[in-house]
Amino acid sequence: MKLPLKLNTIFARMLIFNMAMIIMATIIPQAVFFNFFTKTYDDNAKAYNTKNALEIRNYVDETVVEKVVNLPNVYFSQLQSNDDLVFPMENDIRNTPSRILTISQKIFNITSSMDFLDSIDVYYRAGEVLFINSNVHFIQDVETGNDYAFEWISKYRDAASERSWFVNETVKTGAERNVTAYKRNIPYNVSNQESKAIVVINIKQDFLNKFIKNMNLQQEEVMLIVNKEGEIVAHQDSSKIGASIADTALGRFVLQSEMSGNKDLKSEGELVTVSYVKSGYNDWKYVSVLSIESIHNKNRQMMLYILTLCIILLVVNLTMSFVFTKGAYQPFGVVLDRIRKLSAVFRGEENTLAQNEYQMLEGTIHNLAGNIHSLSEKLEANKPIIHHDAISRLILGKTNLDEVKDIERLAGLSFTGSYIFTFIIQIYSDTGLGYENRMLVNYSIVQELGMKREGLQVESISEDDRTIVGFVNFELLEDKKNICGQLQAAIESAVNTKFAFCIGGTYPRTGDAIFKSYKEAQECCKYMYFMPHKRIFAYEDLCVSPKHDLENPVKLLNRLEDAIRSGKDTDFSTLLDSIVEDLMTGFYHMDDGMYILNSIVSGIKKTLIGLDMNEWDTFGFDLREQMQEIGNIADFRMWMNDVFQVLCLKRQNTKKSMINNELEQKIITYIDENIYNNLSLENVSKALNISASYLSRNFRALIGMGFSEYLSEKKMQCAAKLLYESDRTVKEIASQLGYNSIQHFIKLFKERYVLTPKEYQKKMRGDIRDMKGDDAE
DSSP states (O other), X not given: OOOOHHHHHHHHHHHHHHHHHHHHHXXXXXXXXXXXXXXXXXXXXXXHHHHHHHHHHHHHIIIIIHHHHHHHHHHSSSOGGGHHHHGGGTSOOTTOHHHHHHXXXXXXXXXXXXXXXXXXXXXXXXXXXXXXXTEEEEHHHHTTSOHHXXXXXXXXXXXXXXXXXXXXEEEOSSSOEEEEEEEEEESTTSOTTTOSEEEXXXXXXXXXXXXXXXXXXXXXXXXXXXXXXXXXXXXXXXXXXXXXXXTSHHHHHHHHSOSEEEEEEEETTEEXXXXXXXXXXXXXXXXXXXXXXXXXXXXXXXXXXXXXXXXXXXXXXXXXXXXXXXXXXXXXXXXXXHHHHHHHHGGGGHHHHHHHHHHHHHHHHHHHHHHHHHHHHHHHHTHHHHHHHHHHHHHTTSSOTXXXXXXXXXXXXOOOSSEEEEEEEEEOOXXXXXXXXXXXXXXXXXXXXXXXXXXXXXXXXXXXXXXXXXXXXXXXXXXXXXXXXXXXXXXXXXOOSOEEEEEOOOEESSTTHHHHHHHHHHHHHHGGGTOTXXXXXXXXXXXXXXXXXXXXXXXXXXXXXXXXXXXXXHHHHHHHHHHHHHHTTSOSOHHHHHHHHHHHHHHHHHHHHHTTOOHHHHHSSXXXXXXXXXXXXXXXXXXXHHHHHHHHHHHHHHHSSOOOHHHHHHHHHHHXXXXXXXXXXXXXXXXXXXXXXXXXXXXXXXXXXXXXXXXHHHHHXXXXXXXXHSOOOHHHHHHHTTOSOHHHHHHHHHHXXXXXXXXXHHHHHHHHHHHHHHHXX
């Protein structure tokens, strides 16, 4: 007997229902689970990658790059202590062997003081003299002599720009070795032809690679440093150093973006997640690459297994449904017949049922219309939030201009101009206003900026109670200056309080133009610290224009440190004013300015250490931490004057009496004249007619170090001089200086000059013979 048609329909529905239940119970949960697992893993991989990139950036920047970039400022600026290295910039030293020897020794000492340096090369234009790793070459002899010196001249003097980094360079003095080189003209901002000197600092390539190798990286992880051309500066695989990634998917992502980024991409046929951050001192980018191919393959394999299981269950379900339904069709058919008979009884009520169904449908449509209207009202009420979110995402680079087209109408945005730039407004509201009142100030500025202006679209939002960010879309590039003036006038009309208006660069209205301009506006904000009385900070004026060398501030800084050590508050205040006023001109790079201010704080800290004084006991706070709380350079000046006054007062209390410069000079002169005699605190005090206890208490305050430490330093200086000027043996020199143990003398000498006395003597004698040989030729 065949099943009735309706029974067949019920059977089909039951079968489809069972299949749907199996799909919902298996395929959908596993798809959701694996998508969630994959996303969580990817997010964790990105976070881990970013942490590693930041870790290597912080270490290399602070340990190597910062010191390398500042080295010319420290040792080749116009300071009295740098006279030996600065003198040849104006004078020909070719016929002065003693000068050449001194410079060679100075370069050697600087190189030895930093374990990451391979060598330092210096070219002096005045005398056409080149020092390569402290070995001297005369340029007139280079073309027919040393091939490496000729190569050096061609690369660094004649071709390279005034400030450049070089990857995978080969140093050919002694055993050949690979270095990363930093080239810098002296003065800072002049061309090669106008420079007085050229300094090339060679960093040991192995130093950078060793740090990466010691990071305990995962097997699938790669760390590298690349420059703006895409050349690999450092890599755990040293064979890849110098290779270019510019034409790879990895290189295109890292090089086209600016400060930092995260992305999943295919690299060498493998799915990887990439994170990078930019150096704070040069154009390097620190990149971490982690393979996620294997985990994704395992996910796909597991999903395939579960899908196969689902198909098997569906086949079983189909079979069992058919068997069970076929066996039960007769009783089920009887039930259906009785249901049909009962339906005839109620057939007279069909019209009433139809009417009820119509009323239900009408009610459903009415409710649906009401819901749509309610949603429309909610959407209208939330438009400000949508508008705020859209602007925020554009500025922070989470959405670009190409993607925002789909929500322009919804967000109330309309981009019609050809160009765009971003701005940041910092409000200096009185802290006593309270949070709500400060926000009202911000809202009034946002409202004023949002007023309609012909040919101009201004969008802005309040980032916090003191900061407003926004962008301007306009048509003609030459109108930017006038537009900025309009916006400044709008801000001034909205509030009567101090503010700073930081403006990023201008870009065509495409892609991530808003985000790029925003990052530049952030750079401008950094200069607010050094120019607290200025209102408008334009990226083109501050960050693109050439910056001055630190020669003058460093010179003032050296004198300021002398004033700190001597405790002369008048000199300190005058010199501090000169430094601050110089930095407030905006002629110096922000990083260089912060270097000078940090050096001033370091001078105070060093003086405290020299006087055996503690920061917390003296001031009640840590100087470095307190400096972070200072809002601008004018406040820094007032704070530092207060700090120095406290230091002077504490020092006077420690000394218990004023100790004049005459006594200090007498001590230094007596020790210099009697360095080969048996000096002690007692016989020095006796010669100067003061008590030994008084001298002991005040020696550190006068000289800046203890008596034994100062005497040892003076003896080491004399020993070095005797080693290269006399024919005496190490034992004779040690005995002459009062050392009974030659081993103790050698240990102290090596701690001071890195070399043993014999090694030092051989090196210096060898250099002298080389120069005499050159003169004879």
